[in-house]
Amino acid sequence: MKKNKINSIQDWTPYDRIFENGIIKLKDNSYIKIIKVDPINFNLKSDLEKESILNSYKIFLKTCNFNFQILIQSNKEDLTKHISDIKEYASQEEKEIVDISNKYIEYINSLNHEKKSSSKNFYIILKHLNNKDENNLDLIYEELNDKYFKIKDCLSRCGNFVTDFSDKDQIIDILFSFLNSRIFLNNY
Numbered sequence: 665m666k667k668n669k670i671n672s673i674q675d676w677t678p679y680d681r682i683f684e685n686g687i688i689k690l691k692d693n694s695y696i697k698i699i700k701v702d703p704i705n706f707n708l709k710s711d712l713e714k715e716s717i718l719n720s721y722k723i724f725l726k727t728c729n730f731n732f733q734i735l736i737q738s739n740k741e742d743l744t745k746h747i748s749d750i751k752e753y754a755s756q757e758e759k760e761i762v763d764i765s766n767k768y769i770e771y772i773n774s775l776n777h778e779k780k781s782s783s784k785n786f787y788i789i790l791k792h793l794n795n796k797d798e799n800n801l802d803l804i805y806e807e808l809n810d811k812y813f814k815i816k817d818c819l820s821r822c823g824n825f826v827t828d829f830s831d832k833d834q835i836i837d838i839l840f841s842f843l844n845s846r847i848f849l850n851n852y
Contacts, residue, residue: 679839686830687805688839695792697808697828698838699815703786704823717822724818730811733789737841743776787838788815 681689688696706714747769754765790811792804816826829835 677843682832682835682839683801684832685805686828686832686835687801687808688835693794695794695804695808697790697812698835699788699790699812699829700827701786701788701819702825702827720818720822724815724822727818728811728814731791732811732815733791735787735789735842737785737787738783743772747772785841790815 678690678692679688680691683689686697688698690696704717706717709717750765750769754762757765790808792807794804812826812828816828819826829838
């Protein structure tokens with residue numbers, strides 16, 4: 665009789681270890697660092713500002729002579745509290761206000777259902793390909809931080825806010841959000 669092997673989540677996730685400094689070791693012996701970018705609203709800028717921002721992005725792309733991955737994560741907004749606040753307010757009002765409130769609730773539910781009320785998180789993933797003879801975590805950390813500071817400097821010139829995740833719990837939350845986006849709500 666053949667026994668079925670029980671697989672755990674650790675068997676199929678690519679992560680081997682998360683270090684306290686925010687560096688993640690993958691099972692293929694490479695290392696990654698995740699940074700978050702809070703972008704500017706390009707559409708609200710004047711034509712002169714847009715031109716300046718685009719020139720800054722060109723410089724960013726030319727100066728980053730290393731590979732990186734851009735990840736955009738969409739999250740549906742959790743409107744439960746907002747809807748309950750509207751219902752609570754409307755319950756104390758006249759019938760006209762209750763009708764308007766109910767129509768508004770239907771409207772925002774339909775927007776949310778169509779994913780038009782989603783928020784987006786933008787991440788950049790930096791990777792260090794580990795050589796067989798290289799196990800010096802300090803050198804790896806230094807290389808990934810150099811890449812981070814280069815990206816932060818360039819993207820900050822464009823008006824973006826760049827965040828370094830160096831707390832292990834934040835990294836776990838982000839990895840959880842990547843793997844389980846249906847139930848993860850935007851915390852960062």
